[in-house]
Structure formats: structure tokens, C-alpha cells
Amino acid sequence: MAVSGSPELLITRLPTFVFTNIITLFSALIFILGYIRSYTTEAYSITYCPSMQSDYKWSVSLIIHSQFIAVLPVFFAAILLTTVMSYKYEDNGIKISRKEFTVEPYWTENLVEWRQSPISMRILRYILPTKLFHNIKSLISTLCILLQTWVVIFIKFCCVVSFYVWLPLLFLVNLLRKLLSPAHQVSNDQMREEIADLSHFVILLEGEKQLPKPLLRKIICVVNGHIKWGKNQPPHSLLNLLKQSFFYKGAIQFDSSQVPSLLSEEPPNCWTLPVMTLATIAVALPNIANQHVDELVRCVDEGLQYASYIDVLDEKHVLKCIKNAASVVWVGVKLHKKWLDRDLGDTIREICSTREIIQGLADEAERIVKEFSSTGSQYLVENPLYWPANVLAANSMYRISRTILLYYGNGEYQAEELFRKLICMIANILAACLINLPHLIASKCINNVLEERFRSVGNAAILFGETEDILKLFEERQLLGIGPSQPFCIDEWLRWMECETQDPTVSTSATHNDASSTVESNDELVIVPM
Structure with a gap:
């Protein structure tokens, strides 16, 4: 319960987290492609370019190289973080229902409360200005709620599309994992009964039916690792x-x-x-x-x-x-x-x-x-x-x-x-x-x-x-x-x-x-x- 309710794990299960990683991934991909093109195309060479002399000279090349060194680990980290979206589809295969595009109440809860709250401005003492400002506030909050709803739907749509884009890679990774470590499959089989017993003691986001089994396996492995660490240093x-x-x-x-x-x-x-x-x-x-x-x-x-x-x-x-x-x-x-x-x-x-x-x-x-x-x-x-x-x-x-x-x-x-x-x-x-x-x-x-x-x-x-x-x-x-x-x-x-x-x-x-x-x-x- 402590791990499943931690802010770090809750954030990784939100579609906004996956969407920000998608943006990071594509930004890094564009930079890497441009960096590779600069070496393959003579006109865009990052070494001393005769047609585009710069006052900064060799420092331009140094900056581009240093940016590439910084972007490369971010690119691979974004790939690993984006695979988190595959957890929720493990039990259902590649089938995606309409519920994936449902906007949970917590996305607009604060806006709804603000729309329903009264105006606390003491300057507006007359009924007509107060009513007018209340209507304006309701209209603005309604537009914000609609905008927030469409943004969430768009983010979830991008996550679904990205999942299908990464699906071949995910199949390949799972296949290699089973071939290279057959003992991993045995340990997973041994965990099934334990996961079934512990799946009722996790904290879920609103709208989540169950915690993805890979995450639950990770939690069990973390706790077992702590216990094993303690067993290795008994008094x-x-x-x-x-x-x-x-x-x-x-x-x-x-x-x-x-x-x-x-x-x-x-x-x-x-x-x-x-x-x-x-x-x-x-x-x-x-x-x-x-x-x-x-x-x-x-x-x-x-x-x-x-x-x-x-x-x-x-x-x-x-x-x-x-x-x-x-x-x-x-x-x-x-x-x-x-x-x-x-x-x-x-x-x-x-x-x-x-x-x-x-x-x-x-x-x-x-x-x-x-x-x-x-x-x-x-x-x-x-x-x-x-x-x-x-x-x-x-x-x-x-x-x-x-x-x-x-x-x-x-x-x-x-x-x-x-x-x-x-x-x-x-x-x-x-x-x-x-x-x-x-x-x-x-x-x-x-x-x-x-x-x-x-x-x-x-x-x-x-x-x-x-x-x-x-x-x-x-x-x-x-x-x-x-x-x-x-x-x-x-x-x-x-x-x-x-x-x-x-x-x-x-x-x-x-x-x-x-x-x-x-x-x-x-x-x-x-x-x-x-």
C-alpha cells in the first residue's frame, strides 16, 4: 500500500506522464536525426562550413557535441519510461475499449468546486453586479472544464496511438526476456498466487480496476529484497x-x-x-x-x-x-x-x-x-x-x-x-x-x-x-x-x-x-x- 500510494508511482500511471515522455522522446529523436544528417549531408556539416562562417568558430561544434551527449541518455530513458503504458494492457492484450477515453472526475474536480463556490468580493454589494459576475465566473469555469476535458482526451488518445507504435518493440522485448531468462517465467508462476492475495491491498487511482501485475511484481520484489537484505545481516x-x-x-x-x-x-x-x-x-x-x-x-x-x-x-x-x-x-x-x-x-x-x-x-x-x-x-x-x-x-x-x-x-x-x-x-x-x-x-x-x-x-x-x-x-x-x-x-x-x-x-x-x-x-x- 505504501509503494502503490507513493507519489512517484502514482505519477507514472497518469496519462500526462506518458504524454510528457512522448514529447521528450520525439524532441530527442528530432535532434538525433539532425545530428546524424549533419554528418551524412555535406551542406550541413557541423565542422567549419565555408558557406556559413561563424564568429564562434570551433565552439559551435563543441556545443552541438555536448548537446548530443546530453540528449542521448534522455532518449533511452524516455523509451524505458514510455513502456510503462504497456503495463495496463498486459491482461487485455491489445484490445482498447472506450473506457480508456473516460475523463475521471479528479481531472476537473477543482474547477467544478470553483464554479459552484460563491463570490467573496465585498465590493460587489448590489444584487445585479453580483449576479452578473457570478454568471461570468460560471461561464469561464465551464469553458475551462471543457478545455481540460478535451486536453485529457487528446492526451489519452496520444497514449493509445503511441502504444500501438511501440507494440512490436514490446513484443520483441518480452520474447527476448522469455528466451534469455526462462527462470524468470518460473518465478512469475510462483508469484501468481501471491499477487492474487495482495492485489486487494493496493491504492488505486480513480477509474483504475486493478494495479498492473508487472508493477505489483515489482513491489513484491522490492519488499522481498528488503527482507533478504535484513536476513543477510542478522544480530x-x-x-x-x-x-x-x-x-x-x-x-x-x-x-x-x-x-x-x-x-x-x-x-x-x-x-x-x-x-x-x-x-x-x-x-x-x-x-x-x-x-x-x-x-x-x-x-x-x-x-x-x-x-x-x-x-x-x-x-x-x-x-x-x-x-x-x-x-x-x-x-x-x-x-x-x-x-x-x-x-x-x-x-x-x-x-x-x-x-x-x-x-x-x-x-x-x-x-x-x-x-x-x-x-x-x-x-x-x-x-x-x-x-x-x-x-x-x-x-x-x-x-x-x-x-x-x-x-x-x-x-x-x-x-x-x-x-x-x-x-x-x-x-x-x-x-x-x-x-x-x-x-x-x-x-x-x-x-x-x-x-x-x-x-x-x-x-x-x-x-x-x-x-x-x-x-x-x-x-x-x-x-x-x-x-x-x-x-x-x-x-x-x-x-x-x-x-x-x-x-x-x-x-x-x-x-x-x-x-x-x-x-x-x-x-x-x-x-x-x-
């Missing part, structure tokens, strides 16, 4: 990470209500911010092989890309500054292993223990937030929607790192165990986020802006191709039907999950069939597949 690392998800309590374990707030009000969450913070803590943990850390970074990087798209769907709870906070801070973590200028590299991991690293991140985050509260204006401090990106990221780091410290207490911190739990929490949050993919794809298909509609649908097709394996994974685990009806916001998802986990009748049937135990009961380190 393999993200898919491997999602396979680590048990999709139960891990999505609500990253933030504890027992952690006190640093300021009066907490900002709303988004999908990307906790994922970025958990990944930052995982990158900073010691005694973890670099290849596992690098693979986790690739997984999170692919997941944040899709999570940011889903965050855009939520326009009520999360504003732009909160959505951008994760992406701004994640650039430093991904490229330089730094969180807000704090080093997370091998040097820190070698000299600090797990508890010291988490405690240091929590203290640094608390310092940033308190420094902002003491130096910032009272209006900004009380309104978390206007906090800077570093303060939003620091507040998220403070709450999550304090939650981890609260969970372990005075117990022993095992880096490998914590790394495994962080991976599972990241996977659970991303899984909860990405079950919104059907909503995201549908939202991209529903675009009322005419100029962006085709591009938006193309992006939806690419997105569908990229995430097809993820959707199949969710379908196998029966995850697409759980959760709120439209869980765009992570806060809504967390409230729903807390209610479900408090219900004693809730079972883990929505989890993976193979995941019979929770993350805590697994003694082996969950390694993201390479």
Missing part, C-alpha cells in the same frame, strides 16, 4: 545472548527498592539505561577473559540498537534526554573501556577486587549526583527529566551497584559468578524489551507522512529480516503473548512482573522449556557463545 551475537535468558526474575533484580534515593525524585527508566549500566559493571569485573568481555560488548551493542528503537515508541514516560543518556555513556564503554572518564580496563581490574570495583563505581556515581544537586539550580534538581546525561547514568549506576552490594552483603564476591548473573540479567531485560518487536514493526508500517511512508515500510521490512530468528526464538519459548498488552515502558513491565511474581499461582511455564532452574542454581559460568 548473531544478540541472538546468542538471548538464548541465555530464563525470562523470569532476572528482569526485576537489577534495582532494589531498599536502595535509598539520592534526590527527592527518581527519573523514569528506559530499556537501554539499565542494560548499559549492567554491561559496564560486567566489563569492569576482574578475572574475566578479554574475549568474553569483548563478546559481551558486541552482544550489548546490538541489543542497545533495537532497544533504542523500542524506547522511541514510548512517548509518555521517557523523554529524549533519558533515552540518549545510555547511548552517550555507552560510546566510552565500548570504545575506550571508560565509564564517565573512569577507567574500566585491565589496570584497574588487576589491582582491585570485585567488591572494591563495585564500591568504587557506586561512590563515584554518588559523588556525581550529589555534586549536581549542590551546584545545579533547584528547578533542574527537582525535575529529573531535565538532568544531564552523565547525572542520569550516574544515578542508574548508583542504584544498580548498590543493589549488587546489598545482595551480597558481607559475603564473598566471586567475579565469575557475578559475571554470569549480570549476563543473565542483561539477557532477561533485552528479552523483555524485544518482545515489543512486533509492535515496533507494525508502528513503522503505520506512517501517515506521505514523504516518509515508503522509506518507513522499507525499514520495517529490513528490521523484520534482521530479527526473524529472534522472533522465532520467542515463539518457541512462548514469550510473545505474555506481559502487558503494549509493554513499551520498562516501568510498566516491572510493575507487571512484580505482580506476577507475588502471585503464588504463577508458574514458570512462560520460560524456556530447558530452563527448569533459575540463574542462582546454576554452578557453571554462563559463557556467551563466540
Whole structure:
């Protein structure tokens, strides 16, 4: 529907488009014939002509040659565009009915409305002048309607005549196409059933009975091309990470209500911010092989890309500054292993223990937030929607790192165990986020802006191709039907999950069939597949 309703395709189906190409074609043909005649006839030679000496001398020849170079591609383009007229006659052969000369109402609709509209001139206050001017206006508009009607009929007549002129060439082109590419005919046969199903979902011009099948085949090929393009670049690392998800309590374990707030009000969450913070803590943990850390970074990087798209769907709870906070801070973590200028590299991991690293991140985050509260204006401090990106990221780091410290207490911190739990929490949050993919794809298909509609649908097709394996994974685990009806916001998802986990009748049937135990009961380190 987006392609068939695009202005580019609608224009090519109008007879005026074909008529302008016919004019262009004949103009180019006249110039080419004159150019060829100048070489074949000595009297009209474009080189130095003895009988017609010009003050411009050699520049005349240069101009004619340059015009020929410019006209030649236009000539072939006009030939290709003029063949568009053959589409509408493919099903009916060469038979042309009287309906081809019918003038549709949209050609004269504005003129008819102008003829029926009243005169809005305040100067004409008397009845007789007003009536006279109204009659004159009606007469002029009627003449314009008749002129427009005859022009349209003449244009359609020229299109029909041109079709018969090009008919032998069209037969030849179709014959060569069938002989040179027999597989093309097989693919067309395979498309017939699909075309019959999709022919009811196109936007037609007034007076059109159906969209020409060649155009419909082109539309199908374009959409299939977008989907295939997406399939060729799937997020393999993200898919491997999602396979680590048990999709139960891990999505609500990253933030504890027992952690006190640093300021009066907490900002709303988004999908990307906790994922970025958990990944930052995982990158900073010691005694973890670099290849596992690098693979986790690739997984999170692919997941944040899709999570940011889903965050855009939520326009009520999360504003732009909160959505951008994760992406701004994640650039430093991904490229330089730094969180807000704090080093997370091998040097820190070698000299600090797990508890010291988490405690240091929590203290640094608390310092940033308190420094902002003491130096910032009272209006900004009380309104978390206007906090800077570093303060939003620091507040998220403070709450999550304090939650981890609260969970372990005075117990022993095992880096490998914590790394495994962080991976599972990241996977659970991303899984909860990405079950919104059907909503995201549908939202991209529903675009009322005419100029962006085709591009938006193309992006939806690419997105569908990229995430097809993820959707199949969710379908196998029966995850697409759980959760709120439209869980765009992570806060809504967390409230729903807390209610479900408090219900004693809730079972883990929505989890993976193979995941019979929770993350805590697994003694082996969950390694993201390479």
C-alpha cells in the first residue's frame, strides 16, 4: 500500500506522464536525426562550413557535441519510461475499449468546486453586479472544464496511438526476456498466487480496476529484497545472548527498592539505561577473559540498537534526554573501556577486587549526583527529566551497584559468578524489551507522512529480516503473548512482573522449556557463545 500510494508511482500511471515522455522522446529523436544528417549531408556539416562562417568558430561544434551527449541518455530513458503504458494492457492484450477515453472526475474536480463556490468580493454589494459576475465566473469555469476535458482526451488518445507504435518493440522485448531468462517465467508462476492475495491491498487511482501485475511484481520484489537484505545481516551475537535468558526474575533484580534515593525524585527508566549500566559493571569485573568481555560488548551493542528503537515508541514516560543518556555513556564503554572518564580496563581490574570495583563505581556515581544537586539550580534538581546525561547514568549506576552490594552483603564476591548473573540479567531485560518487536514493526508500517511512508515500510521490512530468528526464538519459548498488552515502558513491565511474581499461582511455564532452574542454581559460568 505504501509503494502503490507513493507519489512517484502514482505519477507514472497518469496519462500526462506518458504524454510528457512522448514529447521528450520525439524532441530527442528530432535532434538525433539532425545530428546524424549533419554528418551524412555535406551542406550541413557541423565542422567549419565555408558557406556559413561563424564568429564562434570551433565552439559551435563543441556545443552541438555536448548537446548530443546530453540528449542521448534522455532518449533511452524516455523509451524505458514510455513502456510503462504497456503495463495496463498486459491482461487485455491489445484490445482498447472506450473506457480508456473516460475523463475521471479528479481531472476537473477543482474547477467544478470553483464554479459552484460563491463570490467573496465585498465590493460587489448590489444584487445585479453580483449576479452578473457570478454568471461570468460560471461561464469561464465551464469553458475551462471543457478545455481540460478535451486536453485529457487528446492526451489519452496520444497514449493509445503511441502504444500501438511501440507494440512490436514490446513484443520483441518480452520474447527476448522469455528466451534469455526462462527462470524468470518460473518465478512469475510462483508469484501468481501471491499477487492474487495482495492485489486487494493496493491504492488505486480513480477509474483504475486493478494495479498492473508487472508493477505489483515489482513491489513484491522490492519488499522481498528488503527482507533478504535484513536476513543477510542478522544480530548473531544478540541472538546468542538471548538464548541465555530464563525470562523470569532476572528482569526485576537489577534495582532494589531498599536502595535509598539520592534526590527527592527518581527519573523514569528506559530499556537501554539499565542494560548499559549492567554491561559496564560486567566489563569492569576482574578475572574475566578479554574475549568474553569483548563478546559481551558486541552482544550489548546490538541489543542497545533495537532497544533504542523500542524506547522511541514510548512517548509518555521517557523523554529524549533519558533515552540518549545510555547511548552517550555507552560510546566510552565500548570504545575506550571508560565509564564517565573512569577507567574500566585491565589496570584497574588487576589491582582491585570485585567488591572494591563495585564500591568504587557506586561512590563515584554518588559523588556525581550529589555534586549536581549542590551546584545545579533547584528547578533542574527537582525535575529529573531535565538532568544531564552523565547525572542520569550516574544515578542508574548508583542504584544498580548498590543493589549488587546489598545482595551480597558481607559475603564473598566471586567475579565469575557475578559475571554470569549480570549476563543473565542483561539477557532477561533485552528479552523483555524485544518482545515489543512486533509492535515496533507494525508502528513503522503505520506512517501517515506521505514523504516518509515508503522509506518507513522499507525499514520495517529490513528490521523484520534482521530479527526473524529472534522472533522465532520467542515463539518457541512462548514469550510473545505474555506481559502487558503494549509493554513499551520498562516501568510498566516491572510493575507487571512484580505482580506476577507475588502471585503464588504463577508458574514458570512462560520460560524456556530447558530452563527448569533459575540463574542462582546454576554452578557453571554462563559463557556467551563466540
